[in-house]
Amino acid sequence: MTDLVALKAANANRWAKAKLTRDFSSVAKRLAAPAAKARYQAVSAKTGVPWAFIAVAHERESSQDWAGSLAQGDPWNKVSTHVPAGRGPFKSWEEAAIDALVNCAPRAALNKDWSIGGTLTMLEQYNGLGYANKGIPSPYVWSGTDQYVKGKYVADGKFDPNAVDQQLGCAGLLLAMIALDPSISFDGDHAPAPPKPAPTVPPGKPASPSITNPSPGSLGDFIASVLSAIFKRKS
Known part of the structure; x- marks a missing residue:
């Protein structure tokens, strides 16, 4: 069984040291574009999952194809055939995304730890913990950074130690998106609300x-x- 506490610490440590080895800028711009962000934020409002998490998962699962479900990239207007299978059909991309986050493992909507370690580990769980069990960084998270070199599951249950993931990983996407949109944070995805000012007590009227x-x-x-x-x- 994977030690998630240790994995969170390892991912937070990798984040602190990570350098991009590919160009993430064009994809990050597409994910953080106002129209796309608004759709991700609508799902975030229904699930509590940070919009940036939803954006990078969408990119990994279907290259941000709005016809593809967030759960596994299958068309959301049909019953899914890939894992998680049997989902849908849905009325919209948003409805399918909410189902993926609420009802499908690892049920990201139940996560309470949106620190960077918690966020990256939830993304890794979204794809599966096979890499963590082998003691190597997940390409789903780290591809395109100096934290990942090689090794990839090329099919369900089939690991090739020499295969290199060609997709951009979630960590690099988040780093590039933060450079474009500094409002993205990892303390719940929003800056803490400013403290409310103490109520002003009017001076008491002098007694008549x-x-x-x-x-x-x-x-x-x-x-x-x-x-x-x-x-x-x-x-």
């Missing part, structure tokens, strides 16, 4: 003059001082 609280210099104030002097003498 009364027999027990006469205005200074008034006749009542004079009488009160006389009475106070009399009672002091008696005591």
Whole structure:
């Protein structure tokens, strides 16, 4: 069984050191374009999954094909045949994406750790933990960076140690997207809300003059001082 805590730490460490070895800029621009971002944010609002996570998974699963399901790239308007099989048909790409994140392993919508280590590890789980079990960086995450050299599952259950993944990995895509859109973060995908200012308490109104609280210099104030002097003498 994969130690996810150790994998999160390893992915966070790789992120801190990673350098891009391919050009990610054109794909990052396409993923972060306003129209695409709006669609990803709509799914994010329904699932709690950061929009940038959805974007890079969409790229890996179907090269950002809006006719392909986020779950595995199969057409979302038909019943899927690849794993996860039997999903759909759906009414829209968004509906299929929500199903993929909520109902399909690893159920990213249940994730609570959107630190960079948690995000990259959830992406790795999205593709499968076969690479982690072999002790090598997942190309799904690290292809196109100096953290990945070779080794790839070329078919279900078939690992080729010399094959090189030609797709761009999620980590490099995120790095390139952050350069274009600094609002992308890994503390829940949004900057913490600014603290609410303390409520302003209006100064209390001075008490209205009364027999027990006469205005200074008034006749009542004079009488009160006389009475106070009399009672002091008696005591």
